[in-house]
Amino acid sequence: MISIEDIEAAADSIAGHVVRTPTVPSPGLTELLGAPVTAKLELLQRTGSFKVRGATAKLLSLSEAERAAGVVAVSGGNHGIALAVMAGALDVKATVVMPSSAPARAVEIAEAAGAVVRVTDDMAGAFALTAELRASGLTLVHPFDDPVVIAGQGTVGLEFADDADELTDVLVSIGGGGLIAGVAAALRARRPDVRIWGVETGGAQAMSEALAAGGPVPVELSSIVSTLSAPAVSQLTYDHVSTLVTEVLVVPDAEAVRGVLDLADHAKVWAEPAAGCLLPAARQVLDRVGPGAKLGLVLCGGNATTADVAAWARRFGLG
CATH class of the missing domain: 3.40.50.1100 (Rossmann fold)
Structure with missing residues (x-):
């Protein structure tokens, strides 16, 4: 398992090469969801994502x-x-x-x-x-099955823990699981009472299926969200999620694209569906945990073109 010391060492190593991205309250998302929302803006990261x-x-x-x-x-x-x-x-x-x-x-x-x-x-x-x-x-350089890579991604969680006000629930997207593994390790060390929720899109459910099976299994991919489409998670990321994460939620592609549009309208940020999927998942979380929730959203990336989003919106009949 990745330790907080591993993540702190990674933070020291990459300082000067990456951006310490903003962690900001979002009045627009707070109004939209009906609960306080703080966003970690990794879509403003160098190269447009946490990667x-x-x-x-x-x-x-x-x-x-x-x-x-x-x-x-x-x-x-x-x-x-x-x-x-x-x-x-x-x-x-x-x-x-x-x-x-x-x-x-x-x-x-x-x-x-x-x-x-x-x-x-x-x-x-x-x-x-x-x-x-x-x-x-x-x-x-594996996208998620590498402890050094996971420790690097964990610096997102380290910054979130240091910079955010009070949080009760943090939502993180899952592809192969490297981001959530690192973020969960950091948050469990720095903010142990926070619930951590993973989010996948339908047709890119490698972690959900792994949790159901008791370990990594190959999955059929059909989601439009290529950045979340891992054919299987790794044992390393599975171990972190099964140990540290409250639950993994799955949302349809159409809702992830609607989330992109809502982030543009209400948060004034341009995200990709891998981040847009957090909004429908946040509604599920709020239904489950009830009043008093204070949400943290890791907006993982913004590498989608306006043409991409317009095409997806037409495909799903979204205004």
Whole structure:
């Protein structure tokens, strides 16, 4: 399990490379949800998502031989962007493998940063190709199955714990589980009474299915939210979530997209569906815990284009 000391060491390591993002009360979301809301704005992070934290922590931990050989990562978008940009900044050769469902903008940004980008038919194929490239001598920077990466993501929770006023419930999106594992480890150490809720979208339910099965299992992916679409969680992230997280909630894609629109209208921030899914989940939490809740939302990223969101809104008949 990741310790608070691991997360504090990661924070020291990546300081100067990443942004200490704002932690702010949101009057608009407070009015919308009917309970006090504090938002951690990781969508204002360098490269547009929290992923740069873990990627930077891992890159800075490499030996000279590993740096010289280069690194490889598999990504639905944000991890690949983060690794490509930070590898370029730190003069490390990077290869990023993405499924065809990854946003075109993510591919463009990774290539512009100097990474070699390989696109596969689906996420399972992306993981398979990444394994081949790793076997050829590249160092894997896994998006979630790595204690160094998880400790880096945990710095989100460390900052949230330090900067937020009183919180009773914190909601965190789940793809492979690296973010929630790190955030939960930090919050359990700093704010042990806070309930932590994971959120997935239907068709990207790797953690929910793992919890039901008693361990990681492969899942069929059908969600539009590519940045949450892990084909399975890892034992490492499963162990953290099963031990530290109150419950994992699942919301439909359409509600996640509606959440993007609501965040724009009420919080005045531009998010992606991986963050938008927190709003419908927050309503579920409020129904369960009753009056007196003070919510914290980790708005994990904002790497969706206006064209993407408009297309999704049309698809789901959202005004």
